[in-house]
Structures are given as C-alpha cells and as structure tokens.
Amino acid sequence: EVQVVESGGGLVQPGGSLRLSCEASGFTFSSHWMSWVRQAPGKGLEWVANINQDGREKYSVDSVKGRFTISRDNARNSLYLQMDSLRAEDTAVFYCARYLLGQYTMDVWGQGTTVTVSS
Amino acid sequence: QSALTQPRSVSGSPGQSVTISCTGTSSDVGYYNYVSWYQHHPGKAPKLLIYDVSKRPSEVPGRFSGSKSGNTASLTISGLQAEDEADYYCCSYAGSDIHYVFGTGTKVTVL
Numbered sequence: 001e002v003q004v005v006e007s008g009g010g011l012v013q014p015g016g017s018l019r020l021s022c023e024a025s026g027f028t029f030s031s032h033w034m035s036w037v038r039q040a041p042g043k044g045l046e047w048v049a050n051i052n053q054d055g056r057e058k059y060s061v062d063s064v065k066g067r068f069t070i071s072r073d074n075a076r077n078s079l080y081l082q083m084d085s086l087r088a089e090d091t092a093v094f095y096c097a098r099y100l101l102g103q104y105t106m107d108v109w110g111q112g113t114t115v116t117v118s119s
Numbered sequence: 120q121s122a123l124t125q126p127r128s129v130s131g132s133p134g135q136s137v138t139i140s141c142t143g144t145s146s147d148v149g150y151y152n153y154v155s156w157y158q159h160h161p162g163k164a165p166k167l168l169i170y171d172v173s174k175r176p177s178e179v180p181g182r183f184s185g186s187k188s189g190n191t192a193s194l195t196i197s198g199l200q201a202e203d204e205a206d207y208y209c210c211s212y213a214g215s216d217i218h219y220v221f222g223t224g225t226k227v228t229v230l
Contacts, residue, residue: 047219105170
C-alpha cells in the first residue's frame with residue numbers, strides 16, 4: 001500500500017524548535033518530489049515547502065524562509081521538516097505529501113501531525 | 120500571495136449536482152493548467168480528486184469533474200452522495216516564486 005506517515009508533532013514554546021518526520025512506504029521514494037502542507041486551526045491548507053528527488057532543490061513559502069528547513073533521506077525513505085524559531089501562528093496540522101511523477105500535483109497525503117506553539 | 124477564492128459553503132440533495140468555483144489570477148489559475156482539487160474529511164488525509172484542471176485519477180468516481188475558464192476553475196460533483204459531505208480545496212501552481220497556492224476551502228453539505 002502506498003502511504004506516508006507523519007510524526008514528531010507536539011507542544012513547543014514560542015521560539016522553540018521541532019523536527020517533523022514523514023516515513024514513506026509502498027513506492028520508490030527516491031523518484032518523487034515531496035512536500036509539506038499545513039492547516040492552521042479553522043483555516044485552509046497552505047503549502048509550506050517542497051524538495052526534489054535528490055534533495056538539491058528546495059523551495060518554501062516566504063513566511064517560513066530562514067526558520068524551516070526541508071530535507072530527505074532516501075536510504076531511510078524519509079522526509080523531514082526542521083522547524084526553528086517557532087511562532088504561535090505556526091500552530092497547525094502538518095501534512096506530508098508526495099508529488100505525482102513528473103506532475104505539479106500532490107497525490108498521496110498522510111493524516112498529519114499536530115504542532116502547537118504556545119507558552 | 121493571496122489564497123484562491125472559493126465559496127464558503129455549497130449544499131445539495133442526494134442525486135443533485137453542485138459546482139464549486141475557485142477564482143485566482145492571471146498569474147496562477149489563469150496562466151497554468153496545473154489546478155488540482157482535494158476532498159478533505161476532518162482528521163483524515165486529503166484525497167486527490169482532479170489534477171491538471173480536468174484529469175481524474177483512476178480510483179476517483181466519474182461523477183467528479185473539473186474545468187477552467189480564464190482565472191476561474193470549477194469542480195462539479197454530479198449525483199451527490201452522503202459520503203461527499205466534506206471540505207474541498209483547489210490548488211494551483213503559481214510559478215517558481217510562489218510555487219503553490221490553495222483555495223480558501225468549501226464545505227459541501229448533503230441535505
């Protein structure tokens with residue numbers, strides 16, 4: 001079964017750090033672009049960052065640039081999101097998503113992991 | 120970059136058709152044919168329904184269809200069913216600076 005499973009969410013104080021992980025299975029992880037998308041409470045989905053197959057191309061939304069770092073380990077079939085200098089407005093459910101091969105579409109999503117930034 | 124504009128809610132009776140609009144700009148929806156639609160039941164993984172404006176993954180029922188005219192994309196659900204009650208989001212590629220922008224989301228209610 002093709003799936004991605006997120007982990008690593010939790011409660012963190014403003015200014016703190018957290019590292020999210022996403023473990024992929026059922027497909028050739030190293031062949032796909034991957035992405036993180038988040039949903040703040042009561043809000044819609046927001047694309048956060050993506051990374052190409054070998055990890056050399058990375059892009060992110062302006063609001064997290066300089067604070068969040070996306071990375072991957074193809075040997076471990078895993079995607080990561082290192083989040084530093086967290087703010088209250090980063091509170092959200094974070095989803096890991098796979099891109100369709102050769103497409104601009106995220107086709108496989110996980111159920112998400114919740115990040116709460118609060119003192 | 121602002122979110123794409125969707126109606127907050129739409130509703131219909133079982134068997135009816137509903138259409139959800141997704142309005143962007145000439146820099147995203149109007150420029151690229153990379154509009155996708157997702158169904159999201161709270162607490163679950165979003166599900167891809169439509170990609171590249173009108174393409175449908177093989178596992179998605181044919182009663183879901185997509186189209187685009189100018190800066191507005193649309194998702195139509197024909198033969199509405201109870202299990203279609205969910206939140207729906209559009210998403211468009213927006214170029215190498217912005218990358219991706221999602222819609223504001225639409226709650227579909229089956230009466």
